[in-house]
Structure formats: structure tokens, C-alpha cells
Amino acid sequence: MGQTMSCGKVHENDLFVAVRNGDLETIEAMVETHDPTIFATARGHSRQSALHMAAMLGRIEVLSFLLDRVSFFSNPDVLNRYKQTPLMLAAIHGKISCVKKLIESGAFILKFDSLFGRTCLHYAACYGRSDCLEAILAAARTNRIADSWGFSRFVNTRDEGGETSLHLAAQYGRPECVQILLHNGALVSAVNGFNGYQGNTPLHHAAEGGSVECVRELLAWGADRLQPDLFGRIPYLLALQNKHQACAALLNPSSAEPLVWPLLLRLMTDLNLETKSLLEKALKEINMEREKSTSNTTTHSGSFPSPAPSVDDNTSEASNVEECSICFERLCAIELKPCSHQMCAHCTLALCCYKKPDLTKPSYEAPICPFCRCSIVNLLAVEITNNAAAELERSPSIPRKPRKSCEGSSSGSFKGLSAMSSFVKKGGRISGKVAAACSEASSNKHLRTAGMSSHPCNPS
Numbered sequence: 471m472g473q474t475m476s477c478g479k480v481h482e483n484d485l486f487v488a489v490r491n492g493d494l495e496t497i498e499a500m501v502e503t504h505d506p507t508i509f510a511t512a513r514g515h516s517r518q519s520a521l522h523m524a525a526m527l528g529r530i531e532v533l534s535f536l537l538d539r540v541s542f543f544s545n546p547d548v549l550n551r552y553k554q555t556p557l558m559l560a561a562i563h564g565k566i567s568c569v570k571k572l573i574e575s576g577a578f579i580l581k582f583d584s585l586f587g588r589t590c591l592h593y594a595a596c597y598g599r600s601d602c603l604e605a606i607l608a609a610a611r612t613n614r615i616a617d618s619w620g621f622s623r624f625v626n627t628r629d630e631g632g633e634t635s636l637h638l639a640a641q642y643g644r645p646e647c648v649q650i651l652l653h654n655g656a657l658v659s660a661v662n663g664f665n666g667y668q669g670n671t672p673l674h675h676a677a678e679g680g681s682v683e684c685v686r687e688l689l690a691w692g693a694d695r696l697q698p699d700l701f702g703r704i705p706y707l708l709a710l711q712n713k714h715q716a717c718a719a720l721l722n723p724s725s726a727e728p729l730v731w732p733l734l735l736r737l738m739t740d741l742n743l744e745t746k747s748l749l750e751k752a753l754k755e756i757n758m759e760r761e762k763s764t765s766n767t768t769t770h771s772g773s774f775p776s777p778a779p780s781v782d783d784n785t786s787e788a789s790n791v792e793e794c795s796i797c798f799e800r801l802c803a804i805e806l807k808p809c810s811h812q813m814c815a816h817c818t819l820a821l822c823c824y825k826k827p828d829l830t831k832p833s834y835e836a837p838i839c840p841f842c843r844c845s846i847v848n849l850l851a852v853e854i855t856n857n858a859a860a861e862l863e864r865s866p867s868i869p870r871k872p873r874k875s876c877e878g879s880s881s882g883s884f885k886g887l888s889a890m891s892s893f894v895k896k897g898g899r900i901s902g903k904v905a906a907a908c909s910e911a912s913s914n915k916h917l918r919t920a921g922m923s924s925h926p927c928n929p930s
Contacts, residue, residue: 486513489520492529501539509542517551519543525556525572528565537575546577553584561594566601573609580615580624587630595635595651598644603635607654622655632662632669640672640688643681648672648688658691663700670699677705677721680714685721690753692730695721720761728757729819744851748803752815796840807848811841818849 485508488496500508512519518526521543524533533556536543547555557577560568569590573579579590586592591610594603610616610624626634636656639647652658663669673693676684685705689695696704709718719725792812794800800814813821821837836845 485520489523489532494531509540519548521548521556522550522559525560525568526563528568530567533568534571546572546575555581558590558593561590561599561602562597564599569602569605579606579609591635592629595647596638596642598647600646603647603650625655626657634660636672637662637675640684641675641679643679645683645687648684652691658693668700671697673705674699677709677717678712680717682716685717689728745849748815748851752819803852805850805852806839806846809839809842809844811839812852
């Protein structure tokens with residue numbers, strides 16, 4: 471009897487050593503020659519199974535074999551001492567291949583552990599595993615969760631402390647995860663309080679942790695800088711208390727509010743990824759320029775976009791890309807639908823952000839095209855030919871020739887100038903070309919007037 475128990479113990483150790491080393495041949499031999507109940511054993515204080523260890527270490531071949539060939543793992547939601555599933559451990563350690571395989575095998579993404587009451591989504595956001603986060607969210611859209619629980623409810627699921635996945639991503643400084651969650655319907659101003667108590671928002675956590683990128687992202691999605699916590703502290707005070715000066719500058723209530731991601735673009739479900747990427751980049755550049763003007767700094771270690779180099783007209787003609795007729799500074803990157811007029815991403819954002827979104831109202835007014843006055847239904851990225859794509863990536867503010875499509879009618883020009891004036895008010899800055907042209911025209915007019923008044927034939 472003692473010899474039998476000793477052999478069993480050796481086999482158990484061999485199993486976990488083989489899983490740790492990724493020795494698939496040894497594991498296959500155990501399935502064929504030994505009692506399959508050996509795979510039901512757990513190891514360590516946390517009582518991890520072989521499937522937990524394979525998921526945690528990223529042994530995808532071993533994991534696939536255990537799921538497909540071992541009957542004990544026909545249900546992939548095996549629990550350890552803390553009721554954590556292999557999917558949770560794979561998300562914690564960022565093993566994306568194991569996450570996908572476990573989801574394909576039917577792992578339940580809405581399991582809560584007994585340690586913090588968190589799901590695999592919480593852990594992926596907390597540890598900054600953006601690829602695992604996207605895989606879990608993609609599964610939630612097609613999984614049985616979408617029908618029974620609801621996708622939006624799943625994204626905003628709270629742990630036992632009232633924290634959503636967005637709270638955790640902001641608290642631990644995971645800007646990529648913050649962005650992914652916001653684009654998938656995470657509530658930017660969710661509070662973690664219970665029983666009527668006013669808790670912390672994700673912006674409070676980001677300010678306390680000193681993550682500038684998370685603060686920028688949350689503010690761009692409309693996070694309230696004046697929202698108090700349980701003790702009446704706004705995020706600005708938390709940033710000051712923890713000596714995060716960069717975050718405090720962004721959260722200062724006396725500074726200008728950053729541009730907010732337009733409500734129109736949030737509700738535009740058919741907005742393609744390329745267009746969204748261009749608009750996100752433009753939004754970040756605009757807000758960084760505002761930060762630069764607020765802090766009155768000349769250099770910031772490359773955090774702000776550098777001035778664009780000038781390019782002659784020959785390069786403009788060769789690239790076959792026209793200049794934005796609103797700001798006369800950047801290339802046309804966005805096409806308005808259904809009218810097909812084109813603008814740069816910065817001016818498109820200014821057009822859509824003309825009014826601050828009111829999230830309490832179910833309806834919204836679609837922005838109007840500044841050229842033809844028709845309602846904008848959708849936005850598309852402009853197809854850039856030749857070397858213009860590389861030029862746009864290298865310098866998004868390359869000067870270009872005026873657009874030919876707007877030179878034909880005076881009414882179109884007046885509309886463009888009218889729209890440009892509204893953008894100047896909104897953006898807080900004037901194009902160098904336009905300012906210089908206006909100054910020159912004013913000087914010439916003054917000289918002509920002075921010359922006429924001093925002419926001897928001019929009546930006094």
C-alpha cells in the first residue's frame with residue numbers, strides 16, 4: 471500500500487513538472503497509462519489545478535490538450551481555493567492565446583472570485599492586459615452574456631468594493647485599457663459608493679495615482695472635474711495632495727476645459743476604425759496644445775507636437791492632396807457624408823464639438839456641413855494617394871494649396887469663412903496664414919486711405 475501511494479505521489483509531481491516545462495509527451499503518456507483522476511489533484515496553498523498552471527504559464531499546447539482530451543477539464547471553469555478560474559489567471563498574466571482558447575472552450579466570463587469579487591474583465595483591466603481585455607469584450611458581444619446579462623451591464627460590472635473595470639484601469643495607470651473600456655460603453659463618471667454614499671469616480675483614482683494619460687483620456691470622454699468624493703474632494707485636490715503637478719494642471723477648475731469626444735461620434739456605430747483613429751489623434755493634439763498654452767511652456771520633452779516643416783507647392787501637387795479649406799493648415803483627412811466634402815480631422819472635431827454634449831437628453835442635433843449646409847450622417851477617412859500618406863504621418867500640419875472645389879462659388883467661400891470663424895472661437899487660436907493675410911489687407915487699406923486723403927485732388 472505504501473508503495474502505491476508513493477507512486478501516486480510521484481505521478482502527481484510529474485504532472486505539474488510536465489505542465490510547467492510544457493512537456494506534452496509526458497502528459498499524453500499519463501492519460502494513456504495512468505488513472506485519469508490524477509488530473510483532479512490540486513497543488514500548493516492556492517490549490518491550483520494543472521489547467522490553472524497551464525493557463526498561468528501560457529502553455530497553450532498543454533492547455534489545449536487538457537481541454538480536448540482530459541474529461542475532468544470538459545468544464546474549463548475549474549476553481550482554486552479563491553474560486554478563480556483558469557481564465558482569470560490567464561488574463562492576470564496576459565496569456566492571450568490561453569484566454570482565447572478558454573473562451574472558445576466555453577469558459578464563463580462572468581465568474582466572480584471570492585478574493586475581491588472580480589471577474590476576468592476586472593483582472594485584465596487591473597493588470598493592463600489590453601489584448602486580453604479586447605478578447606473578453608469581443609466574446610461578451612456574442613456570448614450568452616449579451617443575451618442574459620447585457621453587454622453594457624457586463625462592461626460596468628462592479629466587484630465587491632464597488633469598483634468597475636474602468637476604476638481599476640484608471641487607478642493602476644492603464645491608459646490603453648481605459649480607452650478600450652470607454653469605447654465599449656464604460657461609464658466615465660461611475661461612482662464606487664454604496665447605499666447612497668458618494669464614492670470615487672475613475673477620474674479620482676487617476677488623479678490620486680498620477681496617471682496623466684488616464685486623466686487626459688477620461689477628460690476627453692466628459693469626466694466631471696468638479697465631482698466630489700465622499701469627503702467632498704474633487705480630483706484636483708487629490709492630485710495636489712499626492713504631488714502630481716501634471717495631473718493637477720489638467721484638473722484645475724480655473725483652467726480651460728479640454729475638448730470632449732463628440733456625442734455624435736460616440737453614437738455613430740458605423741464609424742470605421744481608420745476614421746476613429748484619425749479623430750482620436752486630432753483630439754489628443756488639440757488638447758495637448760491647450761495644455762501647452764495653459765502652462766506657458768516652450769518645451770515639454772516631446773510631449774507636444776512639434777511645428778510642421780514647410781513644403782513647397784511642387785510637393786503639394788505631386789502628393790495630390792488638397793488643403794483643408796477651413797483652417798488652411800492641414801491636409802484633408804475626413805470626408806463628410808452624404809455630401810462628400812472634405813476637411814481635416816481637427817476642423818471636423820471642432821464642428822462636431824461645437825456644442826457640449828448633454829448626456830441626459832436622448833436626442834441630439836447632427837452637425838451641419840459648413841460648405842453645403844446639409845446634415846452630416848457619417849464620416850469616412852480620405853484615401854490619400856502617392857507619398858501623401860507618409861507625409862501626413864510625419865507632419866499632419868503640412869501647408870497645402872487651397873481646395874479647388876471651394877473656389878467656384880462665392881457663397882461657398884462665405885460659408886467656409888463663417889465656419890472658420892466659429893472654429894477660431896472654439897479652438898482659441900487663429901491660423902498663421904489667415905492672420906497674416908488679414909493684417910496685410912488691413913495695412914494696405916490703411917495706406918490707400920491715407921494716400922487718398924493726402925492727394926491734392928482729394929476733397930477735404
